[in-house]
Amino acid sequence: MKTFKSQLIICAAAMALMAGAAQAGGTWNRGENSDIQSLDPHKTSTVEEHNILVDLFTGLIMPDASATASPGAAESWTVSPDGKVYTFKLRKDDMWSDGTPVKASDFVFSWRRLLDPATGAEYASMAFPILNAEDINGGKKKGEELGVKAIDDTTLEVTLKGPTPYFLEMLTHHAMFPVSEANVTKFGNDFVKPGNLVSNGAFTLAENVPGDHTKLVKNPKFFDAASVQLDAVNYIPTEDRAAGLKRYKAGEVDYMDDFPGEQLDEMKKDLGDQVHMTPELGTYYYIFKAQKAPWNNVELRNAISMVIDRDQLAEKVWKNSMLPGWSLVPPGVKGYTTVTMDYSTMSQLDREDAAKKVFDKLGISPEHPQKVEIRYNTSENHKNTAVAIQEMLKPWGFDVTFVTTDGKTHYSYLEQKGDFDIARAGWIADFKDPVTFLNLGHTGDGNNYGEYSSKEYDALLDQASTEADPAKRMDELSKAEAILIKDQPLLPLLTYANHNLVSPKLHGYVDNVMDVHPSRFVSKD
Amino acid sequence: MLRYTFRRLLTAIPTLFLIVTISFFLMHVAPGGPFDMEKGIPPEIKKNIERVFHLDLPVWQQYLEYLWNLAHGDLGPSYVLLNFSVAELFRIALPISAWIGFWAMVFALVLGTVLGVIAALRQNRWIDYVVIAIATFGSTLPTYVTAPVYQIIFGVLLRLTPVGGWGDGSFKHAIGPIIILGLPQLAIVARLMRGSMIESLSANHIRTARAMGLSEYAVIVRHALRGAILPVVSYAGPAMAQLITGSIIIESIFQIPGVGRYFIDGALNRDYTLVMGTVVMIAVFTIIFNFIVDLLYAVIDPRVRYE
Numbered sequence: 001m002k003t004f005k006s007q008l009i010i011c012a013a014a015m016a017l018m019a020g021a022a023q024a025g026g027t028w029n030r031g032e033n034s035d036i037q038s039l040d041p042h043k044t045s046t047v048e049e050h051n052i053l054v055d056l057f058t059g060l061i062m063p064d065a066s067a068t069a070s071p072g073a074a075e076s077w078t079v080s081p082d083g084k085v086y087t088f089k090l091r092k093d094d095m096w097s098d099g100t101p102v103k104a105s106d107f108v109f110s111w112r113r114l115l116d117p118a119t120g121a122e123y124a125s126m127a128f129p130i131l132n133a134e135d136i137n138g139g140k141k142k143g144e145e146l147g148v149k150a151i152d153d154t155t156l157e158v159t160l161k162g163p164t165p166y167f168l169e170m171l172t173h174h175a176m177f178p179v180s181e182a183n184v185t186k187f188g189n190d191f192v193k194p195g196n197l198v199s200n201g202a203f204t205l206a207e208n209v210p211g212d213h214t215k216l217v218k219n220p221k222f223f224d225a226a227s228v229q230l231d232a233v234n235y236i237p238t239e240d241r242a243a244g245l246k247r248y249k250a251g252e253v254d255y256m257d258d259f260p261g262e263q264l265d266e267m268k269k270d271l272g273d274q275v276h277m278t279p280e281l282g283t284y285y286y287i288f289k290a291q292k293a294p295w296n297n298v299e300l301r302n303a304i305s306m307v308i309d310r311d312q313l314a315e316k317v318w319k320n321s322m323l324p325g326w327s328l329v330p331p332g333v334k335g336y337t338t339v340t341m342d343y344s345t346m347s348q349l350d351r352e353d354a355a356k357k358v359f360d361k362l363g364i365s366p367e368h369p370q371k372v373e374i375r376y377n378t379s380e381n382h383k384n385t386a387v388a389i390q391e392m393l394k395p396w397g398f399d400v401t402f403v404t405t406d407g408k409t410h411y412s413y414l415e416q417k418g419d420f421d422i423a424r425a426g427w428i429a430d431f432k433d434p435v436t437f438l439n440l441g442h443t444g445d446g447n448n449y450g451e452y453s454s455k456e457y458d459a460l461l462d463q464a465s466t467e468a469d470p471a472k473r474m475d476e477l478s479k480a481e482a483i484l485i486k487d488q489p490l491l492p493l494l495t496y497a498n499h500n501l502v503s504p505k506l507h508g509y510v511d512n513v514m515d516v517h518p519s520r521f522v523s524k525d
Numbered sequence: 526m527l528r529y530t531f532r533r534l535l536t537a538i539p540t541l542f543l544i545v546t547i548s549f550f551l552m553h554v555a556p557g558g559p560f561d562m563e564k565g566i567p568p569e570i571k572k573n574i575e576r577v578f579h580l581d582l583p584v585w586q587q588y589l590e591y592l593w594n595l596a597h598g599d600l601g602p603s604y605v606l607l608n609f610s611v612a613e614l615f616r617i618a619l620p621i622s623a624w625i626g627f628w629a630m631v632f633a634l635v636l637g638t639v640l641g642v643i644a645a646l647r648q649n650r651w652i653d654y655v656v657i658a659i660a661t662f663g664s665t666l667p668t669y670v671t672a673p674v675y676q677i678i679f680g681v682l683l684r685l686t687p688v689g690g691w692g693d694g695s696f697k698h699a700i701g702p703i704i705i706l707g708l709p710q711l712a713i714v715a716r717l718m719r720g721s722m723i724e725s726l727s728a729n730h731i732r733t734a735r736a737m738g739l740s741e742y743a744v745i746v747r748h749a750l751r752g753a754i755l756p757v758v759s760y761a762g763p764a765m766a767q768l769i770t771g772s773i774i775i776e777s778i779f780q781i782p783g784v785g786r787y788f789i790d791g792a793l794n795r796d797y798t799l800v801m802g803t804v805v806m807i808a809v810f811t812i813i814f815n816f817i818v819d820l821l822y823a824v825i826d827p828r829v830r831y832e
Contacts, residue, residue, distance in 0.1 A: 035790070038607035045562070120577035122560070124570050138569050192608050209617060210606050211782030211790075212691045236690060236780075243676065243778050247688045250681045408557030408795050415565050426563060446565045 025231045026524040028506065031238040031248065031256035035211050039192040041177040042114045045122040047428070047515070051257075052235055053174035055216055055519045056201040058223075060088050060107070060156070061171040065521035067432070067514035069172050073102055073200065074156075083163025083468040090154040095221045096180045097204045104150035109181040112136075112143035123175035126430070129164040163468040166433035173431055202228045202520035211237060216519075229508075229523035245501070254503040254524065257515065261321040261381070261499065274501055278511040281332055282428035282496030283325055283437060286374070286389075289420050290452040290489040294362070294370065301488040303358035306343055306351040308392050310493055317384045322494040328441075329434045329481055330495040332513035336434050336474045339481040341488075355396065365397040375403045376424035377410035385493070386424070414449040423449060428496065432514060434477045435461070441484045452489030533819070537812045541805070548804045549591060552797055553584050559604035559795045578604055591801065600805070601798035605791070611802040614787060619806070621691060622776070622783035626768030628703045633710035634761060640711075641718020641757075642750065648723060656715055663712025672705045672778040689780035702779045706772050710764055717756050725753035755826060762818030766810040770803070 032048040041053050054063065062072030074088040094102040114121050115136045127133045131147025147159035160167060170176065183198040184191045191197060197205045202225070203216035214235040218228055236253055238244030241260040245267070247253045259267060259275070267275050288295040295301065310324035326344040329336065343351050364370045374389065376382040383404065390400035403420075405413070414423055427447075429436045439445050442461055443453040460480035467473035484490065498515045505525040509517055560566060560574050575581045579590060594601055600611035609617075644656035679701065680688030686700050725731065726749050734744050771785025784803060791799035 035606070037605055040607065043607050045564070117573040118577065120574040122566055122570065122574065124573075125567055137573065208608065209691070209782055210609060210614060211618070211786055212780070238689075238780065240777055240780065242673065243689050243780060246673070246676050246681050247690070247780075250684060250688045252688055252690065406557070406793065407563065408559075408561050408793070409555070410557075411563055411565065412557035412561035415561060428564075430564075446567050 025229065027232040027234055028230050028255070028519055028522060028524055029234045029236055029253045030519075031244050031253035031501075032235050033237070033258050034239050035237040036214060036235070039197065039205065039208065039214070040189075041174045041179065042110070042119055042121045042123075044174060048235075048237070048257075050174050051516065052214060052216070053177060054201070054516060055203045055233060056197075056199040056205060057174070057177040057179075058094065058102075058200045058202075059171055059174070059177040060090075061168050063172050063514065063516045063518060065508060065510040065512075065518065067512040067516045069169050069432075073107075073178065077168075083165070084160045086158045086160070086167065087151075088156040088158070090156060091223055092154060093223045094200055095223070096183070096198045096200050097219050097221050098180075098183070098198045099221055100180070100182065100198075101153065102178065102180075102200050103153045104156040105153070106178045106181050107156050108146075108148050108150050109184075110178040111148050111176070112146055113179070113184070114175060115146065116143060121175065123173065123430075126170055126173050126175040129160050129162070129167055129170065131159045131161045133161075162466045164465070165468070165470050165473050166431060166435065169431045169433055202518070203233055206232070213237075222520075224520070228520045230519055233519045248501050248503075254505055255509075256501040258499050259501055261319055264319045264321060267501075271501065274503065276498065276500040276502050276511055277321060278498050279323060279330065279332055279513060280428070280496040280498045280515055281330055281432065281513045282426065283328055283330055283492050284322060284385075284426045284494040284496060285325070285328070285424075286491040286493060287414075287423045287425055287450040288452075288489055288491065289422075290450040292419070292421075295421060297362070298487055299358050300362060300364075301491070302343075302486075303355035304393065304398075305341065305488050305491050306355040307396055308389055308491075308493065309348050311348070312392075313385060313388055314494055317388050318381065318494065321499055322497055325492040325495040327481065328484055328490055328492050329437045329477075330513075333432055333434055335470060337478050339478055339485050341485055359396050366395070367397070369397045369399040371399045371401070371421075373401050373403055373421045374424070375405070375410065375413070375420045375422070377407040378404050382424055415446065417449070417451060422491075425449065426496070429514070434474070434481065435464070438477060438480055438484070441490060450489050452487070454483060454487065457483045457487075530816075530820075533816055537816075540812065541808055544808045545592070545595065545801070545805060546588075548801060549588050549797075550584070552795075552800060553587075555795065557795055559797065561795075578602070591798075595805070600802040603791075603796055603799045605794040605796040605799065611798050614799065615784065615802065615806065618771070618782055618784045618787055621694070621781060622771035622785060623769045625699055625702045625706060625775075625781070625783065626765070626771070628699065629707035630710060630761065630765050630768050632703060632707040633714050634757070637711040637714025638718050638754070638757065641715040642722055642745075642753075644715065644719040645722030645726065645753075646745070653719075656719065660712040660715045660719075663708045664716070666708075668705055668709065668772070668774050669778065671708060672701070672775060675701050675705055676778070689778070691781050698781075702772075702775050702781060705779075706768060706775045710768070713760065713764075714757055717760060718753065721753040721756045722749060725749045728752070751825060755822065758821050758825065759818055762814040763811055766807065766814040770807045770810050 034048055036049045036052060037046060038044045041057060058072045060072055060074040061069050064070040073090055073094045075091045077086055077088045079086055090104055096102055111127055113119055114127055115124055115133050117137060117139050124137045132141050132145045135141040136143055136146055149157045151157055180198045187196045194205050194208050202219055202222045204219045206217045207215040216233045218231055219225065222228065238247065238256060241258055244256050245259055248256050288301050290296060314320060314322050314324045326340040327338045329338050331338050374386050376386050386402055393400055427437060427440060438461060440447050441452050441457060442448060443458050457480050460476050464473045464476040467476060502509055506522055508522045560571055579587060602610050603614060606614060640656045644653040647653050676688045679685045686697050690698065692698050731744060731749050734748050771783040773785040773789045776783040776785040787799055788803040791803060
């Protein structure tokens with residue numbers, strides 16, 4: 001009997017162990033918006049690649065499950081009193097997947113490579129706060145002059161050209177991730193191929209079939225490998241959202257980072273709380289050609305802003321998959337007070353009354369209409385938004401016409417500062433700081449398509465860029481946003497929202513404004 | 526025959542050259558470039574990237590460079606899928622597109638021919654009407670309707686075949702794309718076959734063959750079918766080239782990493798080299814298959830001789 005009992009206990013223990021083992025492991029099939037362009041952290045630019053690179057590599061600072069900047073390859077750091085010199089202490093147990101240690105010199109090599117004009121890195125500007133970085137990228141200085149020094153194998157010293165309070169936040173961007181010097185030297189541009197790629201993240205590259213999948217497997221050399229529960233992550237591009245939804249329903253993917261908005265009602269009914277919609281750090285806006293009459297009139301810009309019913313745009317056009325936007329910097333940046341339009345609290349009727357006075361003053365009425373052309377990039381939702389705005393402006397005497405072109409043509413036209421009345425644009429934050437949005441209004445900024453220029457605004461932004469006191473800096477940025485909101489050269493319409501489908505099989509997934517979900521924190525039943 | 530073959534191959538070279546030249550300049554006329562995007566890149570950085578890809582050179586110089594590389598079998602790097610050269614992408618994608626396209630064509634040819642012949646032999650009877658109905662259904666319903674219906678029934682509800690993806694490349698991933706891609710071709714083949722078979726059956730030599738007391742099998746298979754199949758063969762050539770080089774819609778809906786998807790993605794992203802590579806490849810396949818069709822003509826129909 002005793003023997004039977006002990007056998008029973010052993011069996012139960014074995015079963016418990018097996019159950020435990022079953023809980024850990026597994027493959028997370030992640031449906032991603034689009035195909036990836038590259039796995040070279042210095043040559044990539046899209047959100048989809050960022051998600052994979054966060055799994056593959058470990059930068060000095062990394063996003064945690066809620067996208068908060070946390071220690072990564074650096075276990076600690078100090079900042080000089082003037083805010084210009086950062087000294088990072090690297091983890092001693094941070095290793096490349098080939099078993100060699102990650103050294104401070106790898107970071108020096110990586111950042112020089114990022115800035116080398118021959119690399120052609122789209123996000124080289126991420127390193128521009130570092131001393132001499134911009135000149136190196138412009139070919140005016142040599143890579144050796146970059147303000148980055150390996151004091152020893154585990155100590156990295158970074159000198160900035162000025163205090164940049166958001167520098168640590170910028171380090172979470174994949175452009176700042178390290179690559180193994182030995183690996184790149186050995187394979188050249190082919191270092192990113194499966195079998196060649198050496199990485200220091202929670203996962204390593206196993207397969208990469210463009211247009212089909214990118215498979216990562218757990219990296220046993222990762223410094224925190226013990227806490228990683230998944231065996232593998234399979235990134236699957238699902239550009240056709242409707243087809244992706246079917247794959248989700250069929251259980252082929254456990255997650256989608258977007259879904260067909262037009263099926264939202266049906267999805268909520270079928271999938272319930274698997275549908276995740278949370279605010280994202282992104283703004284959908286229109287731009288006025290600020291120097292061109294009549295759009296150089298601040299009153300007119302504000303009056304147009306007032307007659308656009310953002311609630312209706314969010315509810316009817318975007319089926320609540322976007323939120324009404326009353327500020328350029330969306331809510332969600334810690335320590336920053338977003339500035340909203342002062343008429344945001346008024347009722348739509350009151351706003352329209354106030355706008356009518358301006359239109360009357362300017363002689364705009366259905367009898368004397370003002371022509372306005374809206375340019376947008378081809379998409380059903382952009383078209384619906386433009387048509388809705390056309391309807392909203394029509395009763396007040398605006399004769400709205402459209403010019404629609406594909407995305408490449410649209411942005412090429414805007415970048416070349418082509419002529420327009422109003423144009424559509426959107427901005428998703430690269431890192432959690434208001435400047436990523438506020439630079440859009442800075443004189444001469446490449447993305448300031450409407451060529452808005454305000455000395456006061458520029459001065460506040462420039463002042464904030466050298467301000468070491470974080471609270472004071474945020475205050476200066478708020479003041480700058482207030483100017484932009486008052487002047488309305490950029491017309492914020494909607495705040496982006498994350499649209500995700502998350503299977504109940506997944507655990508450890510945390511919604512966040514950056515929509516970044518490192519796989520190392522996720523487990524699957 | 527050998528001289529004919531050689532001459533045909535020689536004439537393909539200027540054709541290909543014209544296609545390459547027109548496509549190259551047309552593509553560069555389109556506004557926007559591979560590195561124009563929602564998040565504008567600072568001009569200095571953009572210049573660096575353009576320098577890396579030689580896009581800073583005048584278009585005529587880029588053209589000459591492209592021709593030079595092409596003559597050396599180099600299709601260039603992809604401007605968007607930066608991990609790969611265009612040749613590498615085709616090495617991955619072409620076998621997938623070709624596999625699906627080949628079997629879709631086999632499916633269409635075999636079933637379409639059988640259905641067409643049956644319909645012709647049973648003209649104006651119920652079976653003929655059924656075949657006509659299937660052909661009408663197959664050729665009028667667009668694939669962007671049939672493909673999602675297939676996915677819902679066989680993928681989501683019955684879970685018999687995957688909804689999408691190429692996965693491990695097993696046959697179950699290819700079943701849906703093959704059927705949906707082959708369906709419109711099947712319809713066309715069936716209609717073509719029915720029409721030409723009816724015509725063939727009423728020809729003088731068939732009447733003579735019957736009068737001579739040949740068996741019905743010999744009359745139909747040896748004499749009527751041989752002549753009737755010619756329009757199908759001449760249709761199958763270019764259709765095969767098209768199918769093998771990928772179907773944009775099918776590959777997008779079924780999320781298959783084939784050549785068709787590269788073409789549309791390449792065009793939207795202004796990935797010049799990828800689009801050019803696809804154009805060149807489709808042109809080469811079209812030329813080859815037209816050539817094969819001409820040779821087959823000579824084999825099937827003794828009246829057709831080239832020497």
